[in-house]
Amino acid sequence: MAQKARKDRAKSNAAALNNLHLGSLVINGLFLLLHFVFRSRSLLLWFILSLPSFVCQFTLEKTGRPRYDAETNALKSSGEDLAAPGLTEYLFDVVWVTWAAAILVALFGNWAWFLWAVVPAYGAYKAFGMMGAAKQMAQMGAAANAAPAGNRKQRRAA
Numbered sequence: 765m766a767q768k769a770r771k772d773r774a775k776s777n778a779a780a781l782n783n784l785h786l787g788s789l790v791i792n793g794l795f796l797l798l799h800f801v802f803r804s805r806s807l808l809l810w811f812i813l814s815l816p817s818f819v820c821q822f823t824l825e826k827t828g829r830p831r832y833d834a835e836t837n838a839l840k841s842s843g844e845d846l847a848a849p850g851l852t853e854y855l856f857d858v859v860w861v862t863w864a865a866a867i868l869v870a871l872f873g874n875w876a877w878f879l880w881a882v883v884p885a886y887g888a889y890k891a892f893g894m895m896g897a898a899k900q901m902a903q904m905g906a907a908a909n910a911a912p913a914g915n916r917k918q919r920r921a922a
Contacts, residue, residue, distance in 0.1 A: 767839075813865065862883075
């Protein structure tokens with residue numbers, strides 16, 4: 765039963781990564797084609813703002829790609845679950861927002877790179893929320909460690 769789950773995850777991870785790389789090729793290829801046809805798009809901005817997307821794709825590839833034994837073609841590792849919430853989800857979000865910005869820049873011009881500002885703003889929002897949650901947990905822990913009120917006999921019983 766566990767082997768079937770690993771095979772299913774390996775299959776879904778491979779499909780997701782292939783779609784990710786194909787989408788990246790199409791969108792970045794379209795951007796470069798329009799840049800060389802119209803020459804009004806900044807290659808420097810494209811490279812700088814697409815670099816985090818490429819790093820995210822590389823990270824997803826390294827952690828999510830299933831590995832097979834070269835001789836027996838048996839599944840060695842199914843890779844991390846690419847449908848998992850959390851950091852994996854955020855890596856995909858960075859890629860998709862970068863793609864959306866690249867498409868808008870290709871169609872409307874360099875000003876559309878401002879859409880990419882959503883990525884660090886969202887990261888700051890999540891970090892601020894996590895800091896607030898950590899502060900609440902610290903306060904709850906401090907309250908739990910406080911000495912119970914009452915006389916000496918009651919404190920010994922606690």
